[in-house]
Amino acid sequence: HTQALIIGAGIAGIAASIRLALKGYSVIVFEANTYPGGKLSEIHLGEYRFDAGPSLFTLPEQVDELFRLAGKNPEDYFEYEKLEVACNYFWEDGTTLKAYSDLNHFAEEVQTKLGEPASNIREALLKSAFIYDSLAPLFMNRSLHKISTWTNSQAMKSYLKMRKLGIFSTMNEANRKQFSHPKLVQLFNRYATYNGSNPFETPATLNIIPHLEFNIGAFFPKKGMHDITMSLFKLSEELGVNYHFGQKVEKVLVEGGKAIGIRVKDKDFHADLVTNNMDMVNAYKTILKEEKQPKLLLSQPKSSSALIFYWGIKREFQELDLHNILFSDNYPLEFEHIFKRGTIYEDPTIYLNITSTHKSDDAPGGCMNWFTMINVPNNQGQDWDKMIAEAKRNIIHKLNRILKTDLEALIEVEEILDPRSIESKTSSAQGALYGNSSNNKFAAFLRHANYSSSIKNLYFCGGSVHPGGGIPLCLLSAKIMSEMIDG
Numbered sequence: 332h333t334q335a336l337i338i339g340a341g342i343a344g345i346a347a348s349i350r351l352a353l354k355g356y357s358v359i360v361f362e363a364n365t366y367p368g369g370k371l372s373e374i375h376l377g378e379y380r381f382d383a384g385p386s387l388f389t390l391p392e393q394v395d396e397l398f399r400l401a402g403k404n405p406e407d408y409f410e411y412e413k414l415e416v417a418c419n420y421f422w423e424d425g426t427t428l429k430a431y432s433d434l435n436h437f438a439e440e441v442q443t444k445l446g447e448p449a450s451n452i453r454e455a456l457l458k459s460a461f462i463y464d465s466l467a468p469l470f471m472n473r474s475l476h477k478i479s480t481w482t483n484s485q486a487m488k489s490y491l492k493m494r495k496l497g498i499f500s501t502m503n504e505a506n507r508k509q510f511s512h513p514k515l516v517q518l519f520n521r522y523a524t525y526n527g528s529n530p531f532e533t534p535a536t537l538n539i540i541p542h543l544e545f546n547i548g549a550f551f552p553k554k555g556m557h558d559i560t561m562s563l564f565k566l567s568e569e570l571g572v573n574y575h576f577g578q579k580v581e582k583v584l585v586e587g588g589k590a591i592g593i594r595v596k597d598k599d600f601h602a603d604l605v606t607n608n609m610d611m612v613n614a615y616k617t618i619l620k621e622e623k624q625p626k627l628l629l630s631q632p633k634s635s636s637a638l639i640f641y642w643g644i645k646r647e648f649q650e651l652d653l654h655n656i657l658f659s660d661n662y663p664l665e666f667e668h669i670f671k672r673g674t675i676y677e678d679p680t681i682y683l684n685i686t687s688t689h690k691s692d693d694a695p696g697g698c699m700n701w702f703t704m705i706n707v708p709n710n711q712g713q714d715w716d717k718m719i720a721e722a723k724r725n726i727i728h729k730l731n732r733i734l735k736t737d738l739e740a741l742i743e744v745e746e747i748l749d750p751r752s753i754e755s756k757t758s759s760a761q762g763a764l765y766g767n768s769s770n771n772k773f774a775a776f777l778r779h780a781n782y783s784s785s786i787k788n789l790y791f792c793g794g795s796v797h798p799g800g801g802i803p804l805c806l807l808s809a810k811i812m813s814e815m816i817d818g
């Protein structure tokens with residue numbers, strides 16, 4: 332057997348292990364933490380369970396594909412349901428909206444509540460589908476770093492559609508043209524945050540994202556998001572992948588321009604192929620520090636980060652569902668704080684993810700598990716303790732105003748995740764959720780390739796390399812990478 336070593340058991344590392352095992356490699360994964368999944372893990376507080384990081388599941392086909400590749404029936408390992416309501420939206424003035432997955436139902440809701448013509452919604456989602464159909468084959472499913480990607484006929488067709496693909500305007504500009512009601516502009520601008528970007532800067536091309544949620548659908552794994560990790564982890568073990576937990580890799584061993592293995596705690600492990608799933612900025616600072624540094628790629632601005640309060644709440648709220656958004660009254664100012672000032676706006680948009688609405692054993696009877704998140708700047712050495720205390724007060728006041736409650740008295744247990752702990756737990760540079768931000772039109776070209784151009788037999792997968800962050804793209808990075816490898 333040829334030997335492959337993988338550094339990191341994030342979701343891309345696990346997917347890579349499956350693909351390499353299926354190619355006939357003998358695979359060992361080294362993971363610094365004592366558990367698999369990286370950002371896609373879970374925490375328990377008393378009788379409450381929380382998905383620790385990702386909460387929105389799109390493109391489930393990317394997960395199913397791995398089971399099918401292994402000749403298994405996906406449903407025997409991993410079950411999920413399509414959500415009827417993708418998200419519940421709340422504003423300070425009492426307006427509420429439900430994003431029904433049935434498009435006609437959503438368009439009707441928007442027309443009744445905001446007076447926005449239903450046709451504007453339909454048109455926006457057609458445009459979103461058009462961007463997806465034009466760009467997915469080019470940007471998501473292939474390496475950007477091979478000449479064939481740029482010369483195939485699909486690419487040629489895309490060049491002719493540049494303007495329609497929204498490369499020349501910002502997401503906010505495009506949405507202001509598309510919708511008449513400012514609340515709808517805000518709702519569609521929020522999709523920029525799905526990869527940690529700023530709707531007032533990111534190209535309108537990112538209007539590709541609503542297509543995933545509305546046209547393809549938002550899903551919920553029946554055992555919670557963490558089951559994406561656990562079911563794929565199980566499959567990989569069945570395929571013979573070997574995991575070494577609590578083992579932090581210190582160095583990639585390179586000899587004569589070739590990766591020949593790794594070093595952990597002064598012990599060397601040799602291999603024919605090394606795949607790194609660790610964040611690239613930190614990888615070049617540690618395990619690759621003696622190698623040539625791709626400075627331009629590493630210096631790209633990082634995506635936003637998050638501040639999360641995991642709260643056990645000893646009451647149920649009928650108006651809340653799995654995904655809930657309570658919008659800021661001043662979206663441009665909120666993003667100015669996140670991306671320009673490096674601070675947290677006093678009226679932040681709050682995201683509440685409550686899995687106990689769909690998985691009742693995640694909270695005791697009559698209670699709810701609130702994953703309460705706001706988008707915050709990535710870590711630049713700010714005074715986080717002070718910022719977190721202020722943000723907590725502002726978040727509780729806002730929730731009290733909109734939900735007409737006294738939240739402080741209802742919080743039974745609490746744990747906090749912030750940019751510092753995101754970095755220390757997963758080694759993500761500056762605690763960014765999605766690697767580089769996509770705030771400029773060249774971002775797609777400034778992510779690290781899925782292979783090393785200077786070191787043979789060294790490959791990369793995960794949220795900080797092509798095609799980018801978020802579960803579906805991380806899974807695709809493992810696919811693109813493994814397709815480059817013969818075997």
Ligand code: FAD
Binds near residue numbers: 339341361367371
């Ligand atoms: P990571 O999860 O970053 O894991 C990398 C692993 O490598 C870690 O386990 C780490 O311990 C290990 N490692 C690092 N260095 C070493 C070393 N030297 N030796 C050994 N092991 C090492 N995505 C979505 O699709 N939907 C969402 O709703 C969503 N929301 C999010 C919310 C939050 C709060 C966060 C943090 C992220 C969210 N994301 C979401 C993004 C998503 O979680 C990530 O893009 C994805 O999980 C990253 O996977 P990865 O494979 O790059 O590895």
